[in-house]
Amino acid sequence: MSSSKTQRLSCPLCQGTTFQRKITTYPMRTFDGRQINIGRVAVQECDHCHHLIPTKAGCEKISRCMATMAQRFAD
Numbered sequence: 001m002s003s004s005k006t007q008r009l010s011c012p013l014c015q016g017t018t019f020q021r022k023i024t025t026y027p028m029r030t031f032d033g034r035q036i037n038i039g040r041v042a043v044q045e046c047d048h049c050h051h052l053i054p055t056k057a058g059c060e061k062i063s064r065c066m067a068t069m070a071q072r073f074a075d
């Protein structure tokens with residue numbers, strides 16, 4: 001196991017650099033404009049504007065969910 005340092009994030013909205021790690025429900029918009037909520041996604045929440053940035057693991061979970069959704073709609 002290599003101990004890689006956490007990359008310094010900056011918020012795309014307010015350029016804030018302080019975040020809280022949390023597990024939360026992450027709202028996503030599907031290709032057809034519907035909003036879905038993905039449960040228990042790992043994110044970093046901006047201290048200033050509360051913008052949610054999924055972590056690497058969070059992103060993977062989101063893409064898995066989106067793939068499942070796409071399959072369901074294609075059926």
Ligand SMILES: [Zn+2]
Binds near residue numbers: 012013014016049
């Ligand atoms: Zn922010």
